[in-house]
């Protein structure tokens with residue numbers, strides 16, 4: 001029995017890990033690589049396994065860096081079930097359909113750039129996948145309830161727990177058992193893995209806190225903010241209030257590049273919570289993203305996953321947070337109409353890292369204006385426009401045009417969907433005894449910094465690398481529940 005790292009090893013995006021046990025191969029996530037000029041080419045590379053030989057996928061959550069290459073996996077021959085929780089299964093089609101649209105436009109652009117000479121741009125002129133591949137993925141999704149063990153195959157059992165990161169985010173418990181001949185007879189070697197998925201902050205708006213595990217033989221853990229501390233949530237909310245007050249005095253617009261799933265809903269929720277206190281009636285709030293609008297509807301459909309406060313507030317919800325000045329911009333015309341507004345608009349639009357999508361138009365119209373504000377609320381991968389704004393570049397390029405950055409850019413780390421170093425250590429501290437940890441989903445510096453902290457706690461911590469293999473039967477048996485039943 002073996003674990004092999006493939007994606008999100010030594011970087012944040014492209015989450016994908018392979019578990020081989022009991023004669024089966026199960027993937028944990030199959031995400032897209034995002035950010036960096038070479039990302040499109042890397043996403044097209046062959047998988048280091050035969051897609052048709054994969055027996056099942058367990059998907060932690062619907063973010064594209066975790067589910068984005070599922071259509072490609074299916075296109076290349078994968079026919080097995082994709083297990084995930086029910087809200088995630090509702091969100092995946094929304095994200096992947098959008099992603100197929102992006103893939104198509106990217107391919108059309110590549111074809112155009114080659115002046116009709118398709119060969120010049122090679123396979124880039126062919127979309128990475130299309131809507132038919134997405135439909136196939138949707139048919140292969142199998143929703144499993146939270147907190148209930150499910151046997152996938154003899155010798156492989158899974159249970160998903162709330163990771164508190166976005167709606168429908170899971171940490172995954174995976175039990176594997178293998179006898180000398182490969183099956184799972186009595187007396188087989190048994191090991192338990194816990195894959196953190198992406199972990200949210202404690203006390204995130206709307207969502208429950210990340211589930212706290214007790215024991216495992218091996219932990220696979222994200223490390224996005226392994227080297228950083230977010231500000232206290234209350235301080236962050238106060239800062240957001242102050243930014244909006246300043247923006248109102250300055251008389252410009254506020255642009256919020258936000259992931260359609262997660263940040264958009266939480267940002268709206270915060271505005272609803274502080275509507276009176278922050279005098280928000282003077283603003284018009286635009287949710288300028290068909291995908292975020294659809295995702296919001298899924299959010300409000302799953303109140304069973306809400307924390308107590310959100311459940312209380314929901315008593316007044318009607319499909320959306322109670323923001324009387326919220327405008328849903330569904331069509332491109334709705335979106336274009338916002339361009340005429342010189343002030344008084346809070347515009348929430350994707351993509352979350354500003355490397356595509358409608359937010360580019362809003363940034364193009366507002367970045368050069370000192371009275372405007374940009375609020376960065378999520379992780380920005382290197383190479384993205386969002387990262388350039390965080391790094392305070394004086395000038396950026398949008399749609400081939402140079403745009404000077406005169407607007408005020410604010411980074412609100414406290415609104416991140418990811419826990420910070422303290423949150424990650426708090427999550428790990430619930431394991432006793434200390435299982436070995438493999439760090440994934442973090443840039444090297446972040447993962448190394450977290451590894452140092454984990455080692456101070458007596459843990460064996462390894463920063464994973466693509467291609468690294470761990471023989472699970474070599475691990476000491478630490479789990480107090482080596483078998484799920």
Ligand SMILES: [Zn+2]
Pocket residue numbers: 061063165198
């Ligand atoms: Zn995520």
